[in-house]
Amino acid sequence: MPGMGRSSQTGNSLIVSDFHSALFRQLLVVILIVVLCMVGFNVIRTVQYRRLKANGQTSFPKALPSLVAEPLARRFLRITFGCLWILDGLLQIQSSMPLGLPAGVVQPSASGSPAWVQHLVNIGASIWSDHPIQAAAAAVWIQLGLGVWLLVAPRGRWSRLGGAASVGWGLVVWAFGESFGGIFAPGLTLLFGAPGAVILYVVAGIVLALPERAFASPRLGRVVLGAGGAFLIGMAILQAWPGRGYWQGHGGTLSAMVQEMAKTPQPALLSSWLTSFATFDSAHGWAVNLVLVVILTTIGVLFLTGRRRFVLVGLVAFVVLSLADWVLIEDLGFFGSLGTDPNSMPPMASLLVGGYLAMVRLPATADTPSAATDLATTVAHEIPAVAAPWWERATFPYVTRTMAAVAAVAVVILGTAPMAMAAVNPNADPVVSEALDGTPNTIDAPAAPFSLTDQHGNTVSLAGLRGHVVALTFLDPVCTTDCPLIAQEFRRTDQRLGAQSSRVDFVAIVANPIYRSASFTNAFDRQENLTGIANWHYLTGSLGQLQKVWSSYGELVQIIPDGAMIAHSDLAFVIDAQGHVRAELIDDPGPTQTTASSFSSLLLSRIDQVLGS
Amino acid sequence: MRARILRAVASRSRATHAIVLALVLVLVLVLTLADLGAAAAGASAAPLESAVTTSSGAWVVLPMGQITNESNTFWQLVHAAPGSSSWSSATPPGVADNGGIVAGTAGGAVLVGILPNGRLRFSPLSLSAGDGASWSALLLPRGLAALPDALAYGTDPVRGDRRALAVTRSAQVIGATGNFASWRTVVTARTLRRVSARCRVVGFDAVALEPSGAPLVATGCAGGGAVGLFASTGGAWRSIGPVLRGSLARASTSMLRLETDGSTVTALISAARGRHRSLVVLWGTSAGWSVSTPFPLPSSARVHATSVESGGSTAVLVRKTRGMLAARITPGGSWLRLPAPPAHTVALAQPATSVSIAAAPLDAFTVSGAVLDVYGLTPSGTRWFKTQSIRVPLAYGSSG
Structure with missing residues (x-):
């Protein structure tokens, strides 16, 4: 039905099984x-x-x-x-x-x-x-x-x-x-x-x-730690900036965020730690933020000194802080939502430890003649350094x-x-549409005949289209949601067919018992820029004629009162050149541009199958 | 030495004066621009929530559902038959009206236009000859403007064929006759600017059809106290709007409502000068215009709903920062402040009864989701009491 806001769940079985297969x-x-x-x-x-x-x-x-x-x-x-x-x-x-x-x-x-x-x-x-x-x-x-x-x-x-x-x-x-x-x-x-x-x-x-020669002196380590120190001081200033909600305990940014994290599915132990911290921060938000600001500033300053002992103290403090933050605030990174990494604390701590090692554990040892030796030249240091064949x-x-x-x-x-x-x-994969609307039904049955009037006032019948593949759907010309999208997907499919387009007709039949005159199909075509497409036919007829076609194709059309649009099935059919229905598709365009454009790919694949058979 | 100090002080003083002067100039410029902005904003948007009452019945347009969410807001047309104060939903079916609806009435018939919404960019029309029980579909190939009187409907008294006028979103007035298969431009803003230099036309506000079938077009005026109302005779347009006097002599105006019935034209005007805004009602007859006293609006208030009765009685619902107020005026009378309307009131309407205008009843409509409650004023006019409750089956999510 148009506009019912369907969307694929993230655990959609078709997508999951295709993902696992891939x-x-x-x-x-x-x-x-x-x-x-x-x-x-x-x-x-x-x-x-x-x-x-x-x-x-x-x-x-x-x-x-x-x-x-x-x-x-x-x-x-x-x-x-x-x-x-x-x-x-x-x-x-x-x-x-x-x-x-x-x-x-x-x-x-x-x-x-x-x-x-x-x-x-x-x-x-x-x-x-x-x-x-x-x-x-x-x-x-x-x-x-x-x-x-x-x-x-x-x-x-x-x-x-x-x-x-x-x-x-x-x-x-x-x-x-x-x-x-x-x-x-x-x-x-x-x-x-x-x-x-x-x-x-x-x-x-x-x-x-x-x-590798960059590691031969403590400079690289100092640069890494210095940059880290400056960054931490900057973060401390931001943390201390008034009006950002971090000085506030109850209802403040930090406690609110942690409480939200605690609600996500995770082991009870972790959740209880988060809740406890959120409760503590709610009660002592000002003090918590003050401690954080002081610690971050201090660590930053220690790193900026570049002196081995100070840096070590700062590093130990940062590792402890990052561990606490990772567990109590970042929720280990994997929890809280769809985790894609362990969040920032483990890599940041690792990077700073690496910086410290680069500063204090130089590769040059006592038996090495020169610390400045370009170690990169010893690529294959297991290889004798003589000009011998490989x-x-x-x-x-x-x-x-x-x-x-x-x-x-x-x-x-x-x-x-x-x-x-x-x-x-630029074209979405058909599987997105299939995940939303289901896999098309492959059938082989005679298509119900129809003879209706197109937007130009000409009579168009299914028999008259014999010899061409027909993509058929039902559109409400005064629809405010799905039908314009479906029409655009038909148009896109037509464009993607290229030279094959001359062998295919795209037919829409009015799905509105009230607003069904040719003036409305024309207005719809103008609105959707469909007027210049030779193989596009938007058909209408008397209410009796339309009801007969709706019935024979299983199209449900229902008037919903009090300001709602007509409810109708989002159905599409691919009919072969001999007048047999070969595929039945649900063409609900879904909630996004992706789900809509995916339908075009799906329809195209079915038309290609019928053209090739 | 002293002279040097004095020169330095004088020089510094001149610089300070220059800075102060520049700041004052900037301040004046800002205030002027703000004032100009307020004057331009004086052409306030007319709310779609509106009612019209004629001898053949009363029609109210109001929103229901989740009003803060357009895709779950369903506009309703509510109808009361002549002589009845019982209301019923008469919304035309077959199209989503989440963007709003407008209605034009004539001789017992009502023509309803659906505003563009979602991916629909033209305006389907529905015509009912009677009480809204049955409808026929018509097409306006462009989008209607979101104005309560953007659509006018009438019949030619000589030839008997139906005709309609519409203000479009692209700021045009177009018209059609017969089966409305062909719409043509009736008049452009440029034409009307040439007709009335005083008005300084700023856009179309409303359309109406005179009993003769001749078009009436209302526009906003950028100043001079002019009321932008134009009539056409034999294809020639002339300004027929009066000029406001007194405190509104230099005001900019916009027309919130324009209704015709028989030989009477009723127009509800919003007049703005600086930050001061007032409502004024004009009643036009062959004898000329009579102008109501201004009804000053609180600075932060906005008109939320309007109701016009064919005899000229007009009611307004004004939303303030806190609460709402309702007021009413009858031709020749003065504005009467009504008791504070019930919470969640969205519209006012005057049922079509045979009671004299002065004692005519007034109903207030409150909306809570899919429930529409109707409140009437006690005969003494001192309080509101519930008279009816209607549950409207809304299809939430159908336009999402």
Whole structure:
């Protein structure tokens, strides 16, 4: 029925099963990639062995002790953020992600932001909504791939490229998925996740993409900690700013938000912690905020000093604070809504710990001649640094890690390619419409004949359209909601048919027993810019004629009194050139542009089937 | 040394004076602009909540449902037969009217126009020859303006064919006759600006048809106390609106209601000068215009509903910052403040009875969701009492 505001639930079974099928299919591709890499590994090792043997050597080259180990800070950041990407990828597997992410995460996060941010975010949300399966599956594989990539490639170009890839994907997620972490929205606070978790992944990615010589001095660590300190002082100022609701206890911003979080489904223990904190903040809001402001300012100042002892004290304090915030306010990040990451505190704490390690644990050791050695030049530090052919240099760990990195990159590409294709395809996938309206009925029965008058006053009958495929629907010319959208989807389908359009007629029959004259069909056509379309026929007739057609096609039309529009079924039929109904579709355009445009894809696929049969 | 100090002080003083002068000029400019804005805003929008009473019955247009949510607001046409004070819903079926409806009456018939809403951008019309029990569908190929008298209906006394006038959302007056298959432009604002330089026409406010079938067009006037009312004779337009005198001599005006019946024209005017606004009723006969005393409106008040009776009796419902007030005036009389109307009153109407105008009853309509309660004034006119309750089956969600 028009305008009944139907929408797909995020747990829609069709979408969920398609999502799982897509993930399973892509998993098979991943397994294939892994197998191919293993084969590749064996081929390389076989060729290497034969070359070595031909040159009189009987064993593979052995790995030499590393001159300089991977800097501890770098290893810490690489492994931590690799694990975080994998965790995020696993969270993307949630069943409600395809339909739930745009409406449940992306758009709400942009709701308080300026119009340009909302516009930008809506572009991303539209792409996701139009292609929910492709997008959700792509996000899984991109994030899992990035995580594995960072974990398996410890040194050299492969590893730095992994950091750069983290930066690229992180920026996409931060802009389109997190609305820039809400930095342009009012109410910004560190406590709820500012400046967004993923921008911290981006910062970590930048650090990992730097040449290893950047870790040779404490400067990098100082820069990271100094930036963190300045950021924390800025956040303290915002926290202290009057009028933002943080000094207020009962009914204040913090307690209200935490209370809301506590209401979401989660283990009772966590919920009780949140409720307790919200109650405490309600009673002592002013004191809580004062403590927070003081702590944040102090930690920020300690970081800015750049002195080892002060920084350590600040770091310990920040780790404790971030843990408390993560548990009592951020609700571990996964709870509270459709969780896509563990929120900002774990990555922020990790980043600052990494910064501290970069400051205090320099890679240069006593037996290393120069701390300023460009460690990047020792890409294959297991390889003897002599100009020998590759088979004399490639060690087992080097080949293994290289092949693993190649596999990880392939997995990232496996996600990126369909995502890119989805981004450039303006037509929503048919599955969205099927999720809303059900899968079309495939039938093969003679279509009920009709002979009515079109918008030009000409008689049009089904028999007269024999030889053409007919897409038939029922439209109310004075409808205020669905019918104009359905008409536009018919028009879009006609355009997408291209040259095949000449073999198809689009027919609408009036579905209003009162406003049914040709003047109304003409007015509707003018309103919807349908007047110039040669194969568009909007038919009407006497009430008796219309009722007969409605009845034979199962179209229910009901007058609803007192200011409501006519209620009628949203039905569409695809009739083949021989006059047989081949498919029956529900064409309720749904609540969004996505659900509406998806119907066009579905109708097009059914018309293509009939044209091809 | 002293001279230098004095020069410095004088120089500083001149600079201070210049700054103060500039600030004063800016302040004057801002206040002037604000005043001009208020004057322009004086052409206040006429509320759709309206009633018209003729010898053949009374019709009320009012919103029901969830009034703060347009897609769940369902406008109703409520009817009382001549001689009856019992009201019933007579909303034409077949189209969603969430954007509002307007009605034009003549000789017992009523023509209802549906305002564009949702994705509907033209205006279906419904014509009922009697009490709204049966309707025939007609088409206005453009969108009606959201004005209570945007639609006028009548019959040609000589040829007997029906005719209609409409103000469109694109600020045009168009008309049609017969089966309304062809609508043509009747007059443009540019034409009327040439007719009356004093009025400084700012847009169409209402249309009506004289008993002769000739069109009457009302416009807002940007100042000069002129009332924008224009009549056409043989295709030539002339200004027939009077000029307000006294305190309203330089006011801008807009017409909230325009009704004709027999030889009488009743017009409800909103006149604004600066931040002061007043309501004035004009009664026109062949003898000329009589003008009511102004009814000053509180500064934050806005007219919420209007009711005009063919004899010229006019009632208004005014919403203030706190509460509402109702007032009524009869031709030749003065404004009478009525008891505070019941809470949630959305419209007032005067049932068509045979009682003399001065003692004619007045009903107030309150809405709570799908329930419409009717309150009448006691004969003494001192309090309201409930006379009727109507439950209207609203299809919530049907236009969402």
